[in-house]
Amino acid sequence: MARIIACVGLLVFATICSSAPREKLYQNVGKVNIEVHTVESIQEFQQKHAMLKLTPLARVAAPGLDTHTASSDGQSDGIQAQNKVNYVIGARINGDRLVAQDGVSDVYPTLQDVQVDLQYPAPDAEPGSGAIITYVEISVAQSSDIGNAWISEGGIGQRNMKIVLEIGSTSYFSLVANIYGY
Template sequence: MLRKVVIFMVVFIVGMIASEESFFADYKDANNFDTEIYGDLLIKSAANTNDEIAHKPEHSHMLESKSYGKLVHYSIGARVSSDRLVASGGQNQSWPSPHNVQIQLTYPSEGFGAQVTYVAIVVNQTSTLGQAYIVKGGINEHMISIIVDAYSTSVFNVFAYIYGI
């Protein structure tokens, strides 16, 4: 179990360093949400933490969640022998007091991409309260959009890995 935590932390840190490269764009969309594009992954977060990007659909698919201290790992799907990493990206946020945070991860950033086989999302936050769920597309489809909610946290570092064929 400790080995898994160490592996997730190493992957998370390497991902955060890689996400600082200049292959992404940062802007505010028409609804004043902060939006970043990392290659083929779009990450949208509310500029005001009281805003919601999306409401949880009644019959949404929840991602499996495992906590390792203050590290939360969400996943859905399964790796297959012919899949590859088709998108990855992350975001870091912090505040002086706890906030509720909601971000939306969308692959691809526009149009249709590879058939999604597996999604892993690693979140470092000061509480382990939260959830992740699909709001559009899904596993074995050519696009996926996932909402990640974190509650009562003053640090929110997220990194996502999307695999497809």
């Protein structure tokens, strides 16, 4: 009975949080501009921007949730395994805080190569208005384990940053970007 009450309480809490306006959940936290594109080839961005100096983010394996299960007759239930990866750069320092947070997810009927462009501060922000960036963490759940992330402009110790994230051969992804600074 206690489990049922706890589950109902969690469900009510999740419903309230998901129905709350996004601005209310992240008061005093800026936004990250996020654009998602499917691409013909995972190398397409690199070829188009061969002269651009890209700084890689460290790829850190996150504890994954394998949702692929088999039924009692040994047949797959058709649910794909979930891979979780964190991309990080910089370090948290005393006095920094979460200055921007945003997320995006998408589902595709067939496997796709996806490029996600992230920009802080958002393009409509006043020039020089961003916080000095100390640490970035991008958490990604996806159906494949193929991907990389690079800084293409700005960076740690600066007030702006553009990040290109590539996800290869995936049927879905979900990401949350957290940017810390002072």
